[in-house]
Amino acid sequence: MTGPAPHEASWSLRLYARLLELYPPEFLQRHRAEMLQNFADLEDATASKTKLWLLIGKDLTMSLTSQFFASQLGSYVIAVLLTWILIFIIGYFTHGSRPGYPALHAFGGVLFGMLCMYLATRLYGTLQSQYNAYLIGVLVAFVALFTIGYLRYRSLLDHPILQVIGGVLLGMLSMSIAMRLYGTQQNSPGA
Amino acid sequence: MSKSPLPLTPAVFHILLALYGKERHGYDIMQQVKADSGDAVKMGPGTLYGSLDRMIEAGLVAKSNTQDPRRIYYKLTALGQTTLRAETERLSRVALVARRHIGST
Structure with a gap:
């Protein structure tokens, strides 16, 4: 061998x-x-x-x-995603599917933010300090982009990029809360 | 286990079959599964160890007191042997029914 x-x-x-x-x-x-x-x-x-x-x-x-x-974190993420899909469907039927619809941009941002956070946790989760530095860095970058965008365009809801970034922040925040709540218990491989 | 594990997934069935009568380590199990299934079931390390964890938890497989310090060997438990026999019987009955149906058309 x-x-x-x-x-x-x-x-x-x-x-x-x-x-x-x-x-x-x-x-x-x-x-x-x-x-x-x-x-x-x-x-x-x-x-x-x-x-x-x-x-x-x-x-x-x-x-x-x-x-x-099979993990608790997975269950949480699925629940959040389903909630967002539901919100999007309700928004679609109440406001129509016109281009630039805010919920679509925010939803795309949430998905992206959650994915980034999940990958960051898996890649850096074992190195706590490195992970925290990464997380804070990314959050600060997004908050800065969001603030600049807000000052530049004066309205949070009018510009698609702001909606996407807002969604990313929300997705990252959701994942961050999920990891704080379930991160230490989510390791049993599923049945 | 509180409930019957049957029917088994193909991966679990093949792992039980590979371990029947012989203790094996992970890579050996993967090769044996590949050979037993005629290359139909190709299992990678992630699938193998995920399945082994679940099978150990279910009491079908146990870690062996290995003679090789570099490898962990796995063996069938009594429940694992019983389950393998039961699943083999079940599959035989299914095959028999299938042959009867196909033969009658």
């Missing part, structure tokens, strides 16, 4: 190690070493890198999706 070379890891192995950070920390604590070993074994046994990454891409997508939906 071959294993990862201790001194020179391939770029594939390094990339895979980075992608593993998307899994919940407790799952990684149990399986990280073995998953890296298995990846190295697969890499040795597979002639084509394309085939290897197709398998790994499918595996990451399926297993991360399964874990995310």
Whole structure:
């Protein structure tokens, strides 16, 4: 049985190690070493890198999706998304679907903000100080953009970019609250 | 377990089958699943360890006292063996019914 070379890891192995950070920390604590070993074994046994990454891409997508939906944080995010979809549908039927409709922009922003926060948590969640620095930096940037946009356009509701940024802030705030509430309990891989 | 785990998902069935009669580590399980399914089920590390966690929690599989310090070996529990037999019987009955239907058309 071959294993990862201790001194020179391939770029594939390094990339895979980075992608593993998307899994919940407790799952990684149990399986990280073995998953890296298995990846190295697969890499040795597979002639084509394309085939290897197709398998790994499918595996990451399926297993991360399964874990995310099974976690408490996943449930929270789904609930928030459903609420936003409901708000959007109500808005669509009450105000029509004219271009530039504020709810659409804000909703797109929320989705983007939540996605950014989720990725940031998975990538930096294990390094608490780094994660906090990242979070504060991004929030400050968005607040600054929002303020500049407000001063420039004088109205929060008239300009689509302001609506998107407002939505992003709201999405990030939702995820931040979710992580404070559920972040430490969301690691059990789903049944 | 409080309720019957049957029917099993293909991944769980193949992992149980791979572990029948032999303790194996993760990569070995993946290779055995691939061989047993004739390349139809290709399992990556994320799917494998997610499934193993759930199977350990359900009492179907246990970690073994491994002789290899670099690897964790897994083995079937008594419940895992019973479940594998029950699922095999169930699939056989389904196959029999299917053959009967297909044969009669």
